[in-house]
Amino acid sequence: MKKKERHQLLRELVQQEVIQKQEDFVDILKKRGIDITQATISRDIKELQLIKVPAQEGGYQYNLPxxxxxxxxxxxxxxxxxxxxxxxxxxxxxxxxxxxxxxxxxxxxxxxxxxxxxxxxxxxxxxxxxxxxxxxxxxxxxxxxxxxx
Amino acid sequence: MKKKERHQLLRELVQQEVIQKQEDFVDILKKRGIDITQATISRDIKELQLIKVPAQEGGYQYNLPxxxxxxxxxxxxxxxxxxxxxxxxxxxxxxxxxxxxxxxxxxxxxxxxxxxxxxxxxxxxxxxxxxxxxxxxxxxxxxxxxxxx
DNA sequence: TATGAATATGAATTCAAC
DNA sequence: GTTGAATTCATATTCATA
Missing domain, CATH: 3.30.1360.40 (Gyrase A; domain 2)
Known part of the structure; x- marks a missing residue:
């Protein structure tokens, strides 16, 4: 899987699922047979400019820019x-x-x-x-x- | 200084200055004679729902919700x-x-x-x-x- | 309830490999 | 240019205290 495809997938995931931390991305991708580490997700997030939004009900959630x-x-x-x-x-x-x-x-x-x-x-x-x-x-x-x- | 005042100040700071990390807040507040730790800033950020936005030119910046x-x-x-x-x-x-x-x-x-x-x-x-x-x-x-x- | 100190956890970066 | 492993760094939380 190319980086571009993964980026597109992350964009979709962040809208569909509640992603609280970068490891969540790693886990979800693993279930889909995509093996990638937190380091890569961190870079992806930076490139896609995803943001981590504090939820007032506790916790955090990654979101679109x-x-x-x-x-x-x-x-x-x-x-x-x-x-x-x-x-x-x-x-x-x-x-x-x-x-x-x-x-x-x-x-x-x-x-x-x-x-x-x-x-x-x-x-x-x-x-x-x-x-x-x-x-x-x-x-x-x-x-x-x-x-x- | 009350928490509410500090929150208001943080809101202003985040618009005026480039805040790359929570310690930046700590430093700026210190210069103004307000002694507060990173732990408190972390809680403030959660309550104010400030977000950390990746800048494509490298670095990060806290911003308004x-x-x-x-x-x-x-x-x-x-x-x-x-x-x-x-x-x-x-x-x-x-x-x-x-x-x-x-x-x-x-x-x-x-x-x-x-x-x-x-x-x-x-x-x-x-x-x-x-x-x-x-x-x-x-x-x-x-x-x-x-x-x- | 608000906070700091210490700590645990999460996230970004470095470095090497490809 | 992309990545993972290890590491450093940043942030959230815990626990104690006021």
Whole structure:
């Protein structure tokens, strides 16, 4: 496997999995039959400019570079402006209604953006249900989303 | 000095100075008569969610959390849309013309955003001169800026 | 709760090999 | 130019103390 391919894989992994430390990368790659050491991962991270973000719930998480997250936020903002219908919260849940056919894309973006308030999210055709970490998170997340409109 | 004050100070420092490691914080605070250890800085960084961004020119730099940088980019995008007149590059220099009175604000935002392409920048009333790290950086930076319009 | 000292853990670099 | 092993260096945590 070439370095470029590995870099691409790391970019995907960091969006899909919760990577807390460089050894996590090593372990995941090992499971896929790619043997690589922490030293190489360290260099990869530097080249890809991945960042280690402190999570307030304890722990850390590697993430995409700010620049790329900015692009994700931009997409999110655009989609919200285009397809947003309504938003409501109840306890730790946030429910967003969109124009038909847009919820899945919205859900994917919300997940990719990895907002700390968000525990998980499920999307239908015109509805995204976001499960936040707690009631406060839900409120914060709602404000965040509304600011995009 | 209270923890809250120190946190505020760290937020300012991270925008003004190039902080490569936690000991840099310790040293800077010491010069200001604030005695604090690396352990405390580590906790502060976690609470403030500061991130360590790899710079492609070697080295690392602590920075504000992605969320806050997103806001800076949003301001930059808005100002560009409002006040942009023209842009041109020559070697490693980028020259941006703005409506009168807007260049200084633009320059400040560009500096705060800490784009890696940028070495430094000088602002007048309707002109910002950005010195990039090299010719390639200047081109990349120009594209970046244009994407805001 | 906030902190420092000591320590453990994680991450970056050096050096040699390829 | 890329990598792993060993090492150095940086950072997070533990444990004690205020």
């Amino acid at each position: 700010p620049e790329m997250n900015y692009n994700i936020s931009k997409k999110l903002a655009r989609l919200m402006k285009d397809a947003f219908v309504s938003i409501d919260t109840q306890k730790e849940f946030v429910l967003i209604k969109t124009l038909p056919g847009n919820a899945f894309a919205l859900g994917t973006l919300i997940e990719t953006a990895k907002y700390q308030e968000v525990f998980g999210c499920i999307s239908g055709d015109d509805t995204v249900l976001i499960i936040c970490r707690d009631e406060d998170s839900a409120e914060r997340f709602q404000r965040r989303i509304i600011s995009f409109i | 992605p969320e806050m940088n997103y806001n800076i980019s949003k301001k930059l995008a808005r100002l560009m849309k409002d006040a942009f007149v023209s842009i041109d590059t020559q070697k490693e220099f980028v020259l941006i013309k703005t409506l009168p009175g807007n260049a200084f604000a633009l320059g400040t935002l560009i500096e705060t955003a800490k784009y890696q392409e940028v070495f430094g920048c000088i602002s007048g009333d309707d002109t910002v001169l950005i010195i990039c790290r090299d010719e390639d950086s200047a081109e990349r930076f120009q594209r970046r800026i244009i994407s805001f319009i």
